[in-house]
Amino acid sequence: xxxxxxxxxxxxxxxxxxxxxxxxxxxxxxxxxxxxxxxxxxxxxxxxxxxxxxxxxxxxxxxxxxxxxxxxxxxxxxxxxxxxxxxxxxxxxxxxxxxxxxxxxxxxxxxxxxxxxxxxxxxxxxx
Numbered sequence: 001x002x003x004x005x006x007x008x009x010x011x012x013x014x015x016x017x018x019x020x021x022x023x024x025x026x027x028x029x030x031x032x033x034x035x036x037x038x039x040x041x042x043x044x045x046x047x048x049x050x051x052x053x054x055x056x057x058x059x060x061x062x063x064x065x066x067x068x069x070x071x072x073x074x075x076x077x078x079x080x081x082x083x084x085x086x087x088x089x090x091x092x093x094x095x096x097x098x099x100x101x102x103x104x105x106x107x108x109x110x111x112x113x114x115x116x117x118x119x120x121x122x123x124x125x126x127x
Contacts (some may be wrong), residue, residue, distance in 0.1 A: 002026045002116040004096050012086055016125075020081040022096030022118055030100050033107040035059075035114065036070060036081045038092035038123075045095065047109040049081060049113030054104035064090075086125045093120040 008020040020036070035050035048071035050059040060071055069082040079096055097114035101107075108114065 001029075002098050004085050004098060004105060004116060004118035006094060006096050006118045006121040009094060009123045011061065011124045011126065014086060014088055016086050017082070017084045018086060018123060020083065020094055020096075020121060020123075022079040022081075024041055024077040024098060031102070031104055032098040032116075033101045034072065034096060034098045036079075037095045037097060037106065038090075039095070039120075040092040047111065048094070049111050049117045050107040051079065051107050052103075052107045053101060057105050057107055059107060059109055072121070078085075083123075088125045088127045089126050090109075090123065091124060094123050095120045099124050 005023050011019050031053040033052050034049045037045045038048050039045040048061050051070045054073050067085045072079045092107045096118045097118040099114045
């Protein structure tokens with residue numbers, strides 16, 4: 001029911017910044033919690049950040065706290081991930097995910113909780 005398309009990935013120097021966007025379509029009246037995941041070669045997909053439908057509840061992995069910021073604009077059906085002070089270990093394919101919720105303050109951090117995924121966008125940080 002929901003189609004997600006990520007954009008904004010690319011090659012950036014360590015210490016630089018990048019802003020990822022996730023455009024959603026196919027939703028009408030339902031509320032969705034959303035998250036950003038990343039997957040490096042040979043590694044499992046892990047949650048980087050998550051946000052509730054209302055936008056008032058967020059989560060960040062310890063590895064990105066203070067550097068990444070997740071936000072959303074429901075009027076534009078878009079979720080963003082602002083990434084600052086990037087490190088080589090941030091290199092991965094970044095995916096956005098969405099799942100329907102009944103509460104506007106609910107979010108999830110496990111990949112098994114999401115049933116809608118984007119195709120991913122590559123982020124490469126050079127040292």
